[in-house]
């Protein structure tokens with residue numbers, strides 16, 4: 289399996305954590321692919337996004353949700369997306385929430401990195417609201433997560449999104465409002481699968497410029 293990957297993507301990290309947790313990582317060849325590389329990525333994923341996984345007998349699989357579904361069928365341990373309908377929908381719902389948190393964080397960052405005069409502040413405010421309410425909603429489910437059980441895809445997706453918030457918005461103060469999520473975070477990020485997949489600034493590239501609109505926790 290070849291995984292087209294990057295150093296910072298939360299969606300790539302979700303796939304990588306799942307592969308580590310399920311013992312599949314040794315069978316994955318990670319290839320750092322620049323999404324702007326039209327020749328490599330576009331034929332695999334017409335959307336030009338990573339992650340994309342090249343899978344024998346299937347071809348390229350994308351996006352991260354489909355890749356996780358594929359990986360969950362390839363290992364022999366307990367499934368990380370439950371078969372039972374209710375449990376499955378609950379896990380997939382939380383995955384969608386966590387992915388949406390990553391989406392909002394990503395969109396906000398791209399907007400905030402524009403030149404000052406071009407930034408559309410209502411768009412940033414809207415993403416900040418999504419970030420706040422996604423974190424509060426994840427806090428409501430995190431209280432029931434037991435760290436002794438193998439993590440399901442809801443926890444894995446949450447770790448990937450939260451890891452992105454930690455990486456890009458270190459100064460965002462969310463933990464006091466989300467104590468259950470903060471407690472779970474402390475335990476999950478000690479797992480080897482989390483430690484081995486920490487995002488880093490791409491080697492050899494200058495660090496990203498500071499954001500002109502600092503992240504904030506909306507009061508409304």
Ligand SMILES: N[C@@H](CCC(=O)N[C@@H](CS)C(=O)NCC(=O)O)C(=O)O
Pocket residue numbers: 296297298299323324336337338339351352353387394
């Ligand atoms: N829903 C997709 C999101 C993937 C995504 O947005 N990837 C970003 C990197 S974090 C990307 O490749 N962006 C490049 C582009 O849009 O040109 C997934 O879960 O895989």
